[in-house]
Amino acid sequence: MEVLCREYWHANQEGSGPLLAATISPIAPPNYLNRLDAIYGDTNAASISRDISYSLTKTANAAIQYPNPEINSWTEIYSAYWYAIGAILAAEHPTTKPDWTKVYEAWKDVANTVIKGYSGGVLEAWTLPVLYTAGKHLRAFAIKADENARASGGDTSFNAGGLQEDIAGDFGKNEKLEDAARVINRMFTLCISDRAPLEESRKWGLYYTTNLLFKTYFKLNSIGLSKNILRALSASKTDMPTLEAFPRSHIVTFKYYVGVIQFLEEDYAQAEENLTSAWHMCHRSATRNIELILTYLIPTLLLTRQQLPSSRLLSPYPSLGSLFAPLTLAIRIGSLSAFDTALAEGEHEFVKRRIYLTLERGRDICLRNLLRKVYLAGDLDEEGKRNTRIYVKDFAAAIRLGESGASGEGMDVEMDGSAGENNDEVECLVANMIYKNLMKGYISRERGIVVLSKNGAFPGTGI
């Protein structure tokens, strides 16, 4: 116990939140690998709380007055922590079957004692990293516990109430993580409801707890809940420090999540802003985070600015490269068949990342590039002006060319491109180009031609 208590007083002396948070870390530091074993072996369930309270007092530099709420609070926290260590050590023991549910429950006690410490006004704002550590690991253990339960439990359980009319209740098996989300939500509330002056307010913990909630909601596939949090944040905007005043790591994560939420809601302009700023602020060596940001920023820019990622951008991130390169290439050369193949092959990964439905729209850009080529292949007149009247059948032939080799079905365009009746789908695609302002001009159906605008037929492409 003395180890733990000395760490505690040291952190207090330094006034360092991170050091204090380290005292309840469920992971041993690299320079003290058997820290957990040492703490756990130092006492037993019968005398744990007496031991801690005694050691905390003994290791204090100054005389401590009784009753001391701070000592009481920490005695509770460390007792819960001690039990949690026991569960963790048992779970990590190589010969036994790990019981992460037990670990989760034990850690939840730690989190709850920490929350109690704050809500009782005992723990000060500088100790917020303790709250972060409690929350962060709560989420991690919950995920493990759920995985555990999924692996062992087989079938869907019946409605617990037995009074509903239907057979199955919730069939998502994320019981612990949902529970964890509730606990983390309390942490968020703890921060947002603090009315102390800003210097000593828990409001500084807002973005960390928000990010933790976002992470949890994303994992639970209930992204919609994030909006409640965003609403709460914007409601108390006036008595909060500005976002810029928070630690950079909090800002980057927050902007990333907000950007992704906007991306999913198809608010691409806002998404672009937030993701771009997250990308610029992200630490250079945080490769994984940069990859995550780019995963959404690349499809966003494809739609908002018709921009494709350069190979230079992708080269430091091989996984992103393999994700986007085939699609990017297909769009660049205007090959519809390559695009369709790339989209189909990447579908699994794209869907998993929730970018499939956005990337799919890249086909418009791909088609635009193809039609642009048809235009560029046209003759110049004496004055060096390009022919702006293009037969629909010429576009049809180009599309057909791109489709050949790919799946047999697809466009109902005849190979020689002569038939007028079967070009309806091509006309439809051209109409879309015009509608989306990727192409300027109009279709004259009777004559079977597309009349392109004399200047700027393909906006944004220099033609």
Added chain:
Amino acid sequence: MSSHGAFTSVSARRTFARPTPAPSTTPSPPPSAAEKAKRDWPESVRHYVQRAFATENTIASIPRQEMEIKLKKIISNSAENNTLGTIDWAKLPLPQQMILEERARPALLSANPPWGNGLEPLSLQETNVKSTDTLSKKRKSSELDLSQNGQEKVPPWRIANPRNVFEDRITHPDKRQRNDVAGKGSSKSHHNLANRKKRFEDGQPGYLSQQPFSPSKASIPPDVDQGPVIGRSQDLEKRYFRLTSAPNPDTVRPLPVLEKTLEFLKRKWKKENNYSYICDQFKSLRQDLTVQHIKTEFTVSVYEIHARIALEKGDLGEYNQCQTQLRALYSQHLGGHPEEFKAYRILYFIHTSNRTDMNDVLADLTPTEKRDPAVKHALDARSALALANYHRFFQLYLDTPNMGAYLLDMFVARERLNALSNICISYKPDVRLRFFTEELGFESDDESARFICDQGGQSFLEERDGEVRLLTGKALRFFETARNAAFKKVDIKGQI
């Protein structure tokens, strides 16, 4: 029902405002009933009216209008007879109770009244009319049921015990009244009575003043979640009640009976097409399955059939409930038609423009499922719309497997408007109406012209050289506005 209470009661009193011209002894009726009630009627009459409209006194099986008519009659009669002051209004049965009494009397005398009580024959008619003019391209739920697991033969139990069927049909939700009048009741109706009483227990403690400690509590097992009930009821039909206590085995039908029930209901649906009746029966069927923890292929087919019927009738709420359950049931590989319903899910999410859920569906699809014709059709329709390829979409629309057309019809108008504004912006100066008819999946030029006129765009149609043409350039802004409005409102009912 009670949520409508405040609203309907106002209109009720308006009708009440013009009673049959009363003799000179009663004051001439003022225009507003509400005012009148406050001003002229004796205190006791006003209390009576208030009680009649009070939500705690409403009886589910009696439509409010019927009660109002009765109420009006009672009061105008007594006004005519100059008995307004002599009747003991406080003790006079409420109009709804009188109606119940009147209903119960003939019901007990003759064996033939249907389960209907004024409501059902009406809806029966209506649904019959609808079913005849439903588009031929859509399959009916009854077709599917029968082709999949229905047999057509008169079941033995129907001949053997027809009384059983009727006895059950004459039940009214409120057994109390009937018992008072007839002085008899089956154990089942006792159970329902207890259920109803219990329902009031929470809200109104005073309701059971005679039995303060509610002896019915003794019958509730200490733990509701004890495990499956084993049913003993042999009734084919049963009205749906939301359970508020542990189910009583006497009113729960065991699997063999439920199987017969399903066949019975399928036939009845095909014959009568009465949705409110069928929906109610299916809900009680589902409830019986749940309380007995029956999770088999039969369960799946019950939910599938109910979902199809709800789809056909456009009851998205009920449809969604079934879909949610089916999703759980399919995950346990109990058989059924998972691909058919996956396809519906996809089409439904196109309708609600729900990208998050759409993404989840896509993530869940296996390669085998993607090759299924119905799923493939839905996926193709989705991607055609995602790329605004209306040409492809409307080709798919005309060739929809199963009952997907009912779902597609929910948003086809929206997509047509989208295509229309698309065409208006890119074609100049005009296009033939024929072109719309073909591109937008209309069945005839008439139909497409009607669509344009229904949107209010008739002024953009012009006849020239024996052809109807749409002036695209002029119509553009108009259809843009209509399109934007159509995409704005997607109401989501139920949940998935």
